Amino acid sequence: MNHASAFARAVDLPQTMPAALLRGVKGKCPRCGEAKLFRAYLKPIDACPACGQDWTPQCADDFPAYISILVSGHLMAPVIVGLVLAPALPAWLAGAIIVAFALVLTVGLLQPAKGAVIAGQWWLGMHGFKPDRLKTSVSQT
Numbered sequence: 001m002n003h004a005s006a007f008a009r010a011v012d013l014p015q016t017m018p019a020a021l022l023r024g025v026k027g028k029c030p031r032c033g034e035a036k037l038f039r040a041y042l043k044p045i046d047a048c049p050a051c052g053q054d055w056t057p058q059c060a061d062d063f064p065a066y067i068s069i070l071v072s073g074h075l076m077a078p079v080i081v082g083l084v085l086a087p088a089l090p091a092w093l094a095g096a097i098i099v100a101f102a103l104v105l106t107v108g109l110l111q112p113a114k115g116a117v118i119a120g121q122w123w124l125g126m127h128g129f130k131p132d133r134l135k136t137s138v139s140q141t
């Protein structure tokens with residue numbers, strides 16, 4: 001038995017792409033769901049200590065930032081409209097709240113977005129990742 005097969009037997013592979021993406025969003029290894037995917041806020045680990053998956057082929061680039069901005073914008077739009085239309089709120093206070101909200105949301109969504117992007121790349125076998133899925137015909141609900 002080689003080292004890779006010892007890892008493969010114990011791994012709880014995700015059954016669907018959304019399951020893999022959810023693991024990435026949570027900052028967990030998309031392959032096994034056990035170990036952390038990041039060693040710093042936006043710095044992924046080189047290899048999973050639990051399942052041995054090599055994460056160095058990941059190439060998220062700017063895509064997590066696009067996702068973060070897109071989601072933040074949609075969440076902030078009603079807040080901005082509400083604050084701007086509030087008659088009792090001074091403009092400087094509305095601006096300060098909007099900027100603070102935007103900073104917290106965009107920065108806070110970066111790591112989950114990057115985890116999802118890495119998980120998606122792994123699931124789809126992009127950038128040198130080898131597709132690693134269950135071979136069974138498990139129904140996907």
Ligand SMILES: [Zn+2]
Pocket residue numbers: 029030031032033034035048049050051052053
């Ligand atoms: Zn793992």
